[in-house]
Amino acid sequence: MSRRSCTRRSRAWTPGNWSRADSAGLLTGYYDAVHEATTSWAAVLGEADLDRIVDDAWDPPVTLGVRLVSVLSGDLQHAGQAAYVRGLVLRDT
Numbered sequence: 001m002s003r004r005s006c007t008r009r010s011r012a013w014t015p016g017n018w019s020r021a022d023s024a025g026l027l028t029g030y031y032d033a034v035h036e037a038t039t040s041w042a043a044v045l046g047e048a049d050l051d052r053i054v055d056d057a058w059d060p061p062v063t064l065g066v067r068l069v070s071v072l073s074g075d076l077q078h079a080g081q082a083a084y085v086r087g088l089v090l091r092d093t
Contacts, residue, residue, distance in 0.1 A: 050065030 044062075050063060050068070052064045053061045054064050054067050055062040
């Protein structure tokens with residue numbers, strides 16, 4: 001992701017404006033940039049990386065592998081919420 005694209009996209013996500021993107025293109029561009037950065041990062045992870053402690057405030061401490069499963073679970077819940085709202089919108093048209 002280039003610095004320019006990151007700067008341009010960040011304008012849609014300012015304090016007080018978290019729930020609204022200025023355009024669908026801006027939102028899909030943000031998704032594309034995050035997806036690219038995430039897959040590039042995940043591609044270099046090794047098995048030992050998943051056992052690394054990332055949060056020792058919990059008992060037992062949280063490993064990267066457990067945190068990734070937690071993030072994925074949250075992502076799937078949000079995808080379900082988006083699909084539900086899409087269904088409501090399409091039902092009314």
